[in-house]
Amino acid sequence: MGLFSNRVNKKNLKPGDHIYSWxxxxxxxxxxxxxxxxxxxxxxxxxxxxxxxxxxxxLVTSSVPARAQVPCSTCTPTEEAHHGVLSSCLNCFLAGGVLYCYEYAVQRYLFLAKVRGGTCTLAASDPDDIVVHRANHLLKYGFGCYNAFKNNCEHFAIYCKTGLLVLDQRTMGHSGQADSLVSGLIAAAFSAPLRLTNTSIFDIGATAFRVYCESRIAADIGKRSDVVKVSVEDLTTRLENSRCTTDY
Structure with a gap:
């Protein structure tokens, strides 16, 4: 994988890899x-x-080929995935897209070089056998309520890889692509007052980019202090004791 792309060949995949497709x-x-x-x-x-x-x-459903929207016979039927966790063949998962591999324990400069969030993290991954165990366990018991910003597919994969969860579920999650959006909004809000002064466009842009980078690093699960290591069995117990309040 290169500096700016995490694209990977299917033949190089190994069990325990965190993969994604745009x-x-x-x-x-x-x-x-x-x-x-x-x-x-x-x-x-x-x-x-x-x-x-x-x-x-x-946008998503309209852009994916019709053949990719119908899972094949080897994949988990949608009606059986009542808790939202699916087992799919690689082709159905990719839905006609390109295969990428998420990176763990990256250096800070590499993390920032990949300006778009949702491709890597500063956090280290656990051994592959533990990662696969977590994924298979959650396939059976679920991963709680889906939330586009606090509990999405990236959160699921990061948990499987690290076992880390945010303690206060009322706060923002640790999804790189969601954090990237929020960091962008923070940067825009922070730099907006500068437009009313004589500050140059270059300085405004530099300030916005600095705030964006600092916000992304602060939100990354590898840097946050409000996370805890939770075994997948304990996670299941927590989920059983909680109720979904929204399917947002």
């Missing part, structure tokens, strides 16, 4: 865990493989 001209990416045997376990919105629960759904 949808709709790189607007949104779908994430999952490759568990071997041409199978990917991934978290969806109530079993809807291409759904995000946001206005992006109109």
């Amino acid at each position: 949808r709709t001209a790189y607007i949104y990416a779908h994430h999952g865990i490759y568990v071997g045997g041409d199978k990917v376990i991934h978290f969806t919105r109530w079993g809807q493989e291409l759904g995000t629960g946001t206005v992006l759904d109109v």
Whole structure:
């Protein structure tokens, strides 16, 4: 994988890899865990493989080839995925898109070089066998309520890889692509007052970019202090004791 691209060949995949594929001209990416045997376990919105629960759904579903919207006979039937976790073949997971591999324990300069969030993290990954165990366990018991910003497919894959969860579920999650959007909004809000002064466009841009980078790093699960290591069995117990309040 190169400095700016995490593209990978299918033959180089190994069980435990966190993979993803961009949808709709790189607007949104779908994430999952490759568990071997041409199978990917991934978290969806109530079993809807291409759904995000946001206005992006109109773009995502319209941009994916019709053949990719109908899972093959080897994949988990949607009606059986009542908790939103699916097992799909690699081709159905990709939905006609390109295969990429998420990177872990990257250096800060590499993290910032990949300006778009949702491709790498500063956090380290656990051993592959543990990652596969978590994914298979969650396939059976689920991963809670889908939320586009706090509990999405990227959160699922990152948890499988690290076992880390945000302690306060009322705060922002640790999805790189969601954090990238929020960081952009923070940067825009921070730099907006500068436009009313005599500050140059170059300085405004530099300030906005600095704030954007700092916000992304602060939100990354590898840097946050409000995370805890949770075994997948304990996670299941937590989920059983909680209730979904929204399917947003």
